[in-house]
Amino acid sequence: MQTADLDLKERAELALDNQFLRKAVRYTVDRLRNGKAASSAALGDFETWRERGREIRAHTIAHLDFYLELFATNLERRGGKVHFAKDAAEASSICVAVAQERNAKLAVKSKSMVSEEIELNTHFAEHGIEALETDLGEWIVQLAREAPAHIILPCIHKSRGEIRALFERHAGRPLSEDTATLAGYARKTLRERFLAADIGISGCNFAVADTGSIVMFTNEGNGRLVTTLPRTHVVLMGMERIVPSFADLAVMAELLPRSATGQKLTTYMNLLTGPRGADEADGPDDLHVVIVDNGRSAQLGDKDFQAILHCIRCGACLNVCPVYRQIGGHAYGSVYPGPIGAVLSPLFQPERELATELANASSLCGACSEACPVKIPIHDMLVKLRERNARRGSGTRAERLLMEFSASVLSSPRVFSGAGRVARTLQRWTICDGSRFSWIARRIPVLRAWLGTRLLPKPPARAFRDLWPDLEREVKR
Amino acid sequence: MSRVSQRLGRGPEARLEEPKRSWVPPLEPSPLARAELVAQFSSELERVGGAVQICASKAELETRLIGFVLDSLARQVVSFSKRSFALFEFERIWSELPIAAWERGSEEAALEFRATVAAADVGLSIADLGVAATGSMLFRAGPQRPRSVSLLPRSHIAVLAASNLVADLARGIAWLAAQGSPPSSAVFVTGPSRTSDIENDLTLGVHGPAAVTVFILDN
Numbered sequence: 001m002q003t004a005d006l007d008l009k010e011r012a013e014l015a016l017d018n019q020f021l022r023k024a025v026r027y028t029v030d031r032l033r034n035g036k037a038a039s040s041a042a043l044g045d046f047e048t049w050r051e052r053g054r055e056i057r058a059h060t061i062a063h064l065d066f067y068l069e070l071f072a073t074n075l076e077r078r079g080g081k082v083h084f085a086k087d088a089a090e091a092s093s094i095c096v097a098v099a100q101e102r103n104a105k106l107a108v109k110s111k112s113m114v115s116e117e118i119e120l121n122t123h124f125a126e127h128g129i130e131a132l133e134t135d136l137g138e139w140i141v142q143l144a145r146e147a148p149a150h151i152i153l154p155c156i157h158k159s160r161g162e163i164r165a166l167f168e169r170h171a172g173r174p175l176s177e178d179t180a181t182l183a184g185y186a187r188k189t190l191r192e193r194f195l196a197a198d199i200g201i202s203g204c205n206f207a208v209a210d211t212g213s214i215v216m217f218t219n220e221g222n223g224r225l226v227t228t229l230p231r232t233h234v235v236l237m238g239m240e241r242i243v244p245s246f247a248d249l250a251v252m253a254e255l256l257p258r259s260a261t262g263q264k265l266t267t268y269m270n271l272l273t274g275p276r277g278a279d280e281a282d283g284p285d286d287l288h289v290v291i292v293d294n295g296r297s298a299q300l301g302d303k304d305f306q307a308i309l310h311c312i313r314c315g316a317c318l319n320v321c322p323v324y325r326q327i328g329g330h331a332y333g334s335v336y337p338g339p340i341g342a343v344l345s346p347l348f349q350p351e352r353e354l355a356t357e358l359a360n361a362s363s364l365c366g367a368c369s370e371a372c373p374v375k376i377p378i379h380d381m382l383v384k385l386r387e388r389n390a391r392r393g394s395g396t397r398a399e400r401l402l403m404e405f406s407a408s409v410l411s412s413p414r415v416f417s418g419a420g421r422v423a424r425t426l427q428r429w430t431i432c433d434g435s436r437f438s439w440i441a442r443r444i445p446v447l448r449a450w451l452g453t454r455l456l457p458k459p460p461a462r463a464f465r466d467l468w469p470d471l472e473r474e475v476k477r
Numbered sequence: 478m479s480r481v482s483q484r485l486g487r488g489p490e491a492r493l494e495e496p497k498r499s500w501v502p503p504l505e506p507s508p509l510a511r512a513e514l515v516a517q518f519s520s521e522l523e524r525v526g527g528a529v530q531i532c533a534s535k536a537e538l539e540t541r542l543i544g545f546v547l548d549s550l551a552r553q554v555v556s557f558s559k560r561s562f563a564l565f566e567f568e569r570i571w572s573e574l575p576i577a578a579w580e581r582g583s584e585e586a587a588l589e590f591r592a593t594v595a596a597a598d599v600g601l602s603i604a605d606l607g608v609a610a611t612g613s614m615l616f617r618a619g620p621q622r623p624r625s626v627s628l629l630p631r632s633h634i635a636v637l638a639a640s641n642l643v644a645d646l647a648r649g650i651a652w653l654a655a656q657g658s659p660p661s662s663a664v665f666v667t668g669p670s671r672t673s674d675i676e677n678d679l680t681l682g683v684h685g686p687a688a689v690t691v692f693i694l695d696n
Contacts, residue, residue: 048500283618
């Protein structure tokens with residue numbers, strides 16, 4: 001699906017027409033959400049853990065310079081190499097340089113949102129290096145030449161039949177459609193590539209400042225293969241991934257899997273500290289950690305948005321969002337979908353026009369903030385972003401006039417009640433709830449947009465203000 | 478980095494404020510008895526698709542382990558070094574099973590061992606720790622303990638002493654931290670490799686082991 005040239009509304013309409021997608025998204029988010037509810041209840045007093053999680057993230061981000069320095073020092077002490085990248089281009093060139101130094105032809109990758117952010121695969125391809133996704137969902141998405149549709153489950157939009165077709169084209173022979181056959185084909189094919197790969201590229205969920213460790217939470221085991229078999233391991237790390245110590249990691253390790261997949265713990269929680277030691281049979285000879293800024297440091301010191309760096313990328317906000325539920329991930333048109341994406345994308349890519357409209361893709365119901373395991377006030381940020389957009393003069397002229405008119409009406413009780421009376425009468429005698437004289441509505445843009453999918457409430461015979469004197473007497477009695 | 482400090486308004490003399498801690502996960506020894514830890518560990522691991530065999534003596538464990546591997550018709554078993562199993566006093570395993578145990582040596586030996594692991598059906602390892610609340614086991618890499626033994630073969634068998642069970646992940650991580658500088662790799666493994674990427678349908682063994690069996694020594 002090529003959606004790059006469409007605007008948010010057009011992408012959303014495309015998604016709303018896709019019945020398979022809508023069913024799959026609903027099923028998936030319900031499964032993840034129920035899993036989260038059950039596993040967080042099993043932990044006991046989840047709110048206490050959540051508050052502790054918030055404290056850890058807030059403290060770390062407020063002292064990010066200190067902890068980054070500590071992390072870098074400890075990692076280098078253990079033989080790792082640290083690179084700082086100010087933007088996507090620099091991060092990609094560092095990875096390309098490391099790969100070229102090793103004369104690498106094949107890079108195996110485990111899931112990394114940062115690599116999507118910096119479009120690493122494209123840069124590798126330009127330099128003749130194959131970048132192979134090995135997470136099953138990511139591989140499927142790569143074979144289909146698409147982008148992930150969910151932070152945790154990248155290919156929820158693909159049906160079994162589509163996956164079989166992709167694998168058959170890859171295999172050059174027919175395959176059956178059952179999950180075991182398809183997953184078995186992936187295991188066999190990808191295992192050979194793992195053993196042949198020159199370089200492994202992974203993301204990281206957390207980096208422990210105290211020890212210089214990289215921490216990854218995975219289920220399939222490809223994360224372990226990527227970091228064990230190739231001679232060189234490159235970690236792509238968002239600069240805010242830091243936690244101070246193992247004790248803090250213990251808190252995050254209880255929060256992340258439960259919020260992401262509803263598991264008490266993912267199958268593998270891997271703590272990597274430096275390249276392989278002397279006398280060890282396996283593990284990479286070199287470890288490079290690329291610490292990526294790419295718009296993150298600009299949020300520091302911003303009282304409205306610094307807390308977005310607390311995010312641990314669990315996807316819990318996607319799974320409760322009524323908008324994501326209807327339109328899925330691709331309609332957001334950015335690497336990070338859902339409520340968190342609607343905040344991250346415009347902040348990380350202020351130059352991208354597309355991302356600013358994302359703040360409107362929310363009903364501001366607040367379910368995201370309530371679901372967030374580290375209590376980021378996501379919906380407050382969406383309001384702030386809308387405010388920012390309005391100040392910058394986004395929106396149509398009619399919209400601005402309408403808002404100015406509303407402001408003058410709303411600021412005087414007398415004008416407000418008078419205007420209400422006029423509007424009610426006018427509405428009652430013309431379009432009523434929108435079903436009458438629809439040609440009128442079709443000519444007025446605001447009404448047309450509204451009435452395209454729903455009716456207006458019928459105007460009441462008496463306004464609440466007129467009813468109040470009677471009600472007040474009743475209450476007092 | 479200076480940009481980070483500048484954005485945060487932290488000059489060169491800025492210090493680390495003492496972090497606020499409203500609460501921390503408890504780390505004192507768990508009140509649970511060993512039998513309760515074994516029971517909880519087993520049920521949690523079985524819930525995620527792992528299998529548990531509880532053995533009352535070292536001799537029983539060795540006999541059952543040999544029987545289990547022979548029944549699986551494995552052609553090649555790979556394991557941590559013989560020395561690393563000292564606690565379990567294995568005698569017959571090394572001769573009765575088609576097993577290649579890692580012995581540290583030259584780079585060529587390592588290369589050869591890696592190739593053997595890649596072709597093996599079963600990996601035999603020893604868990605440093607078991608976590609009862611999640612059914613997880615901790616494996617620290619080291620000169621005696623290659624990472625790939627618990628990763629590449631389709632079947633992973635681990636031995637675990639019941640005395641090495643802790644109540645929860647926080648205590649498991651605290652134990653790891655207390656061992657000093659962390660190993661190059663430490664991994665908490667919770668059951669077999671899994672994915673739900675194809676229409677939310679759960680499959681085991683997409684990349685890592687499809688079967689995880691733990692022999693617990695509870696003597």
